[in-house]
Amino acid sequence: MEKQTATQIFESLSSGIRLDIYRFLVKRGLEGMVAGEIAAALELPPNNVSFHLKGMTHAGLVSVEQEGRFQRYRANLPLMLDLISYLTEECCAGQPEQCTDLKLASCCPEALLPPMNTPQK
Amino acid sequence: MEKQTATQIFESLSSGIRLDIYRFLVKRGLEGMVAGEIAAALELPPNNVSFHLKGMTHAGLVSVEQEGRFQRYRANLPLMLDLISYLTEECCAGQPEQCTDLKLASCCPEALLPPMNTPQK
DNA sequence: AATTTATTTCAATTACTCTTGTATAGTTGT
DNA sequence: ACAACTATACAAGAGTAATTGAAATAAATT
Numbered sequence: 001m002e003k004q005t006a007t008q009i010f011e012s013l014s015s016g017i018r019l020d021i022y023r024f025l026v027k028r029g030l031e032g033m034v035a036g037e038i039a040a041a042l043e044l045p046p047n048n049v050s051f052h053l054k055g056m057t058h059a060g061l062v063s064v065e066q067e068g069r070f071q072r073y074r075a076n077l078p079l080m081l082d083l084i085s086y087l088t089e090e091c092c093a094g095q096p097e098q099c100t101d102l103k104l105a106s107c108c109p110e111a112l113l114p115p116m117n118t119p120q121k
Numbered sequence: 122m123e124k125q126t127a128t129q130i131f132e133s134l135s136s137g138i139r140l141d142i143y144r145f146l147v148k149r150g151l152e153g154m155v156a157g158e159i160a161a162a163l164e165l166p167p168n169n170v171s172f173h174l175k176g177m178t179h180a181g182l183v184s185v186e187q188e189g190r191f192q193r194y195r196a197n198l199p200l201m202l203d204l205i206s207y208l209t210e211e212c213c214a215g216q217p218e219q220c221t222d223l224k225l226a227s228c229c230p231e232a233l234l235p236p237m238n239t240p241q242k
Numbered sequence: 243a244a245t246t247t248a249t250t251t252c253a254a255t256t257a258c259t260c261t262t263g264t265a266t267a268g269t270t271g272t
Numbered sequence: 273a274c275a276a277c278t279a280t281a282c283a284a285g286a287g288t289a290a291t292t293g294a295a296a297t298a299a300a301t302t
Contacts, residue, residue: 003137011135016128022208029213035279048261050280069269069278077212084205087143091198092150156249169291171250190248190299
């Protein structure tokens, strides 16, 4: 991942509104949410929400799909995983014993994780 | 985690300089790095780096420890884990089958993960 | 005690971001 | 084609952040 990509993502999530939007979409999963619904749920002016959604789309955080006159937005979960990998690259100078705290949880605890012996990137 | 905490973290990492600093510190692990080394490594004015470190410390992203006249900074990894949990709370409306992509990697692949059946938070 | 070194603080300029209101584009149904 | 609805684009104002240089604090050295 390029540095600019990462900073764009963080900048996107540095706004309370955009963070709310993203978490909303994460909860919705593949179902996603239509722009109007998002605005209604957050009790915000639709044009403001649209403004933020545009930025998030440009950062790749969310995807858009046209549905008639509606625009359905979905969270881009894989990108978040790439971001985490980017952040923790070469973590702890390759000394695993320092990393015991760094056991990351899946978003869905029911989905058990396989043993992780594949080096990322 | 509170929303304001999360937005502060994201805002911190939305700057290329602060992102570089954080990743540097993550690589260093418990060893950390003193302020001057960080500035030298990134080829930036020390006062500028100090400015950014202050913000990162306030956001909780890094910790400081005084060592004589040096200030040693370390990345706060557990906070990052909390943040990820916060982001993926109630992910995919509780439908694990949508979350197959969301298998998060530890920073150190050598440290195998135990099965995760504990709901986070 | 004075000096060097490490780091932070402060002030000022510049640049950018957020919000709101208004206007425009595209889609659906009659 | 027309009207209603959904969503985005644009422009202006206020507010906020980033960078730089100069000065201050504080610890170690001479």
